[in-house]
Amino acid sequence: MNKIEVLIVDDHQIMLDGIVALLNRSKQFEVIAQTTNPNEALELIKTKNPAILITDISMEGLSGIELCKQVKSIKPDVKVLALSMFNDKETITEMLEAGVDGYILKNTGTEELLNALQKISLGQLFFSNDVTIEMLKTITQPKLVQTEPINLTQREVEIVKLIGDEFNNAQIGEKLFISERTVETHRKNIFRKTNTKSVAGLIKYAIENKIV
């Protein structure tokens, strides 16, 4: 059975040595190249053609995010595993957009790294638990804000939504089984409450408050 060929880039020499030593003990993976220079890594990928690239995220010269994007554009089949100290939402989101196949934190155990490499080599994705939790927050958080600061009554929120969907007063009346006049009154009250004076302002308010 052939070993899976891995390329590692990390501008911290110690970290780099550590990972290399760890993988050298593995029977499944083989480090075919290593570098502290991300630009050099890009060249190595072209020439050495590894199956997996393990990359640090914050590096001088070329960030892991940029590196990942470039790798994916020139060699889409190369799997990329991001290795980071941080698990902030922004970095994670950017890495995901860059098309990363896995993202693990540097403080996680060695078996986590091997686990990740295994999954990734099978074409699956792998994310550290902490990273998954952050992803979850990104997905659910916007929805949580929704329930917080709304002065509007339930009925008024309904009206706002329908206004947002480009319905006019008559149509809204039909949908809610109320008179067009009532809709007008709600509108009036909504504008007063939201301190807006046109549909433009209202929609901005609605979007800010996640009503639409």
Added chain:
Amino acid sequence: MNKIEVLIVDDHQIMLDGIVALLNRSKQFEVIAQTTNPNEALELIKTKNPAILITDISMEGLSGIELCKQVKSIKPDVKVLALSMFNDKETITEMLEAGVDGYILKNTGTEELLNALQKISLGQLFFSNDVTIEMLKTITQPKLVQTEPINLTQREVEIVKLIGDEFNNAQIGEKLFISERTVETHRKNIFRKTNTKSVAGLIKYAIENKIV
């Protein structure tokens, strides 16, 4: 070593039997109760106090989503693993919001189920690869819209901004030293180009495209 106690609810009897049989062979987990009725499941959780609840998502009477929410509110320590046939974005998002600890697809292998149960019992999260891919889409998709092209001319963008600032046509005309009629024409063209028919839609478009 004590076995981890599991409660299973699935309104498909065959599926239920299958999972129970599978877990009965496991040395790590023990099925302490099973039911096809989600409402009964809720009662069983109160009385039997399992460590993990495995639940189907689409069930008659009480959906897995609602069940999860209720379980988490009365017994926050009970871990919930969702089992579903589908991996659509909406269901996944709803389950995440309900506070689920894991989500796997019914077509995945048995070792995936055991894997998930292990992780979850350790307080971690577990999601099937397909589910993770959907989550990824949810995170990255909204950002992709952002980079989409803007058909509007410079002048039109100015107008849109001013509309967003709640100015009427006359005021916009004053500010830009053009006739109110010209503003109206621009408006007309803007609505056509953005494929919107009211200020509401326009502002939504403007916000999505970062014009406002």
Added chain:
DNA sequence: ATTTATATCCGTGCCACTACGGATGTATGG
């Protein structure tokens, strides 16, 4: 040279929405 996109301007008529000022019934809470 002609088409296309842009930016400017104009008239007319209609209707949706706004402003203003009411009214009624039902909860909820002090």
Added chain:
DNA sequence: CCATACATCCGTAGTGGCACGGATATAAAT
């Protein structure tokens, strides 16, 4: 019991925006 908030409804008057159908000038693209 009364005040308050909410949801419902109505009339009148006025106007802002929309539809439709034009026009002119400039610049870039074909």
